[in-house]
Amino acid sequence: MEGKSSKELAAIVGSITGKKIRIPSRYEKRSGAEFEEEKGTFAYAFRQNILPILRLVAGGALLLGMIAFLGFTFVYRPIHAIVLYNAGYRHLEEDSYREANLFFDDAVEEWRYKNQYFRFAEGFQDKRQYSLAADKYEELLRGHISFGDEAGGQIVKLPDIKRIRGKERQALLDYAHMxxxxxxxxxxxxxxxxxxxxQDKYDYEALLAAGDNYLDWGEYDYERYEEARRSYATLIQQYGAKYELLFRMLRYFIRTDNYTEVTRLKEQFQANSRLEVEPDxxxxxxxxxxxxxxxxxxxxILQRAMDADRTLPETHYHLARYFRRVxxxxxxxxxxDFAEYYFEEVRPLGKTRLKLLTDTYDRQxxxxxxxxxxxxxxxxxxxxRDQYEDALERRILxxxxxxxxxxxxxxxxxxxxxAEFDSAFDMFSAAQENGYKSPExxxxxxxxxxxREDYRDSLAEFHLAADLxxxxxxxxxxxxxxxxxxxDFFAxxxxxxxLLDRLEQQRRELSVLLPDEREEDRALIxxxxxxxxxLGVTLQRLSLATGDREKFSRxxxxxxxxxEMFDLLGRDQETMERGSAVNLGYLNQRAMLYPVENYDLQIYRDIPLDLETLSMR
Known part of the structure; x- marks a missing residue:
């Protein structure tokens, strides 16, 4: 077999094993000696031993790179963004609003979480930083809606967005509510x-919010109440007479003073003891x-409102009014005290609530x-007073x-x-200027x-008190x-x-006077x-002026x-002994019968402090 080619060797081995053995084309013409010779080369060793390792290392490096990229992009950046959002919110809670926004912007660069816009907007509202809250809503809506100068002062939906849904829709509702x-x-x-x-004229939440907006707007512009009614009526027609909508209609009827409809709805609600009432x-x-x-x-009614929401300040305010009535x-x-606390908790206050809180202070x-x-x-x-005058200056009230x-x-x-009568006078005058008038x-x-011995002006006020x-x-x-x-002795x-005729009539109606036992009897005397x-001094002056002797005698x-009345008042009711005091009636009568030089008859000059006090002193 030595010296045979690879192709010949493959044929022999195939006949033995019964399997066809394929030889790479580059080896077909080589002999075994040639192949053995090639195995000793670097190229063969690199190809057979090193290159597979390099391929494995390269594949591993690529896989690790992809894992690192994906981890950085979809794990590290989102987590880092959460860390930045939380850091920013901590600054918000500490009233460091600039730093809060800087962290928020850095977090958005890392990863944009829509929920965080709501979180920061609500946080700024809790801190009464409403312009900063508005910025967060507008940032979330950017790309969907154009605000401010860019839209000529209007708010418009951008044309490339077919419909506003999801978080953006909720942001619009929350922004409008704020x-x-x-x-x-x-x-x-x-x-x-x-x-x-x-985009949808029957959008339930948007139309309901619009009705609520018009209802509150009506406090300043009465015509807006009709727009509120139309909004609620449209919802009732489209979705049915839900209790949520009937409660809105109740408030509409109250504010337009439709007592008949208010009573009808009140009876309907009160008849349903299981109804969860709308506390406002x-x-x-x-x-x-x-x-x-x-x-x-x-x-x-107020108790049901309290059961629904104990933190509503209006409920406590009207309960206070009720308790005063009973x-x-x-x-x-x-x-x-509860009303004051809860009103303060929900500042800033609109016109109605500011009015009620001011009255709460006054009632306290x-x-x-x-x-x-x-x-x-x-x-x-x-x-x-200070809160009211501030609201006046800002034209809220x-x-x-x-x-x-x-x-x-x-x-x-x-x-x-x-007994600071000058200050009291200024306050009474201010009360009249602000719409409060009373005989008292x-x-x-x-x-x-x-x-002040300003008798002309005192008479003018007394005539106003008498109302003719x-x-x-x-x-x-x-x-x-x-x-x-x-x-003016005749008058x-x-x-x-x-006055004497009235007093004498009261005296005749009493069988016996008991000044030591009854305050009313003492005051009458x-x-x-x-x-x-x-009256005696007045008649004496008229007698001197007119020469009328009858007036002298009277x-x-x-x-x-x-x-005689002084004697009755001054006599000890047990011993019946007279007191040592001498009254003006005695001195004046003596002066008339036995004139004394440089003595003018005297009247009781002191007048009662108010219209109700019994004492004339």
Whole structure:
């Protein structure tokens, strides 16, 4: 076999084994000696031993490169991005907003997680950084929607996007909700929602949000209520009368003051004890019924609202109003404190909530005032005043009697407690300028003018308090005194006489006077003492001016009546001994009968502090 070629050898081996052996073409013409000779070469060794190893190493390196690339791209970068997002959010929580955004931008470069846009937007809202939250929504929507100057101030969907879905759609809804609910940028919210409604006019969530936006917008522009109604009506027609939509209609009827429809829906909801009520609507319903003096169902309605959401500030506010109505001051104060806490938690506040929080401060001050906590009462009144004046300056609120009452309350504090009458007068005047008017406040301003010896202006205020005519005894006495001090004796006589007739009628209706036992009896006697004396002095002045002797005689009679009443008041009810005090009636009568040089008859000049006090001093 030696010297045979490879082809010959293959044929021999094939005949032995019964299998055909194929020889590579490059070996067909070689002899065994030649093949043996080639096996000793480097090329053969490289081809047979080294090249397979190199191929294996190269394949392994390529595989490792691919694994490294894929690991870096789809494992490291996403994980690193999460680390950066979390670092940025920690800065957000620490109020380092610039650093938060820098980390966020770096994270987006690594890996764009859409959920993180929502996370940061909501975080910025919690920190009341609404412009930064808006940036996050707009960044997420970039490429789908054009904002601001690029669209000429409009918000438009870009033409190469057929439909906005998924996260982008939710971003539009959340953005619109923030603009409407948090910032009251109703027009901007309307434009955001229009993008979704233009692609589907029956988009349930977008149309519902549009209706809510119009409903709140109606607080500033009444015509928007009709657009809210149309939005809700379209939804009801398209999707049926869901309770969610009926609660929206309830709020619409409340705000447009449709008492009949409000009552109908209230009865429908109350009949279903298993219904999970919408707390905002039910709190508003409770407040509306209080305004209408229909308080029968107010407490259970507000309790259902509380059960649905204990953190809703309006529920606590209207509960406080209810507890005041039914005279439960302890429960009222608890409700006011809860209302304040939850209103503060949801700042910034829109027009309605700002109004209610301001009134909450004022009511807390009133509660402290009633408890004798005058320092904290003043703090609450000032807090209410400062917030109201700031809202006025920013044109969020407008003057109305609710806010005028704040100044009235401060005025009462200075009037009764501090006796700072100048400050009280300024507060009462501010109350009137802000829409609060009452006979009581006019009387107090008249009282202050009277003490300043400005009798002309005091009379003007007393006439406003009387509203042309009044039977209030304190007001009649004060007006008579002011007229006397202006030497208008005829008019003063008319007021004193009218008041005396009323007092004598009250005296006749009592079988016995018990001044030491009944405060009302003592006050009646004091009034009779003062009015008889002042009327006597007035008649004496008229007698001197007119020469009418009858008036002189009548003056002596009134002084005698004043002395008798004084004697009754001054006599010890057990021993019946007279007191040592001497009254003006006695001194004036003596001066008339036994004139003394340089002595003018005197009236009781002090007037009651207000319209209700019993004491004339």
């Amino acid at each position: 603009e409407s609910d948090k910032l009251e940028n109703f027009e901007h919210a309307e434009k955001l929602l229009a993008v979704l409604l233009n 609507a039910y709190a508003e319903l409770g407040g509306y019924l209080l305004d209408k003096n229909d308080i029968g169902d107010v407490r259970p 005279e439960e001051p302890v429960e009222e104060r608890k409700a006011l 001050g009133e509660a402290d005032y009633e408890d004798g906590q005058y320092l904290t009462a003043e703090e609450y009144f000032l807090k209410a 407008e003057p109305e009697s609710m806010f005028g009452r704040i100044y009235r309350n401060l005025g009462n504090l200075y009037y009764y407690i501090a 406040m006019h009387y107090k301003k008249g009282y202050i003018h009277y003490n 005519f009044s039977l209030n005894e304190n007001l009649l006495f004060a007006t008579g005194n002011a007229l006397f001090m202006r030497s 003063a006589q008319g007021y004193y006489t009218h 004091e009034r009779l003492i003062r009015v008889n004396n002042n 003056a002596l009679v009134h002084f005698t009546d004043s002395m």
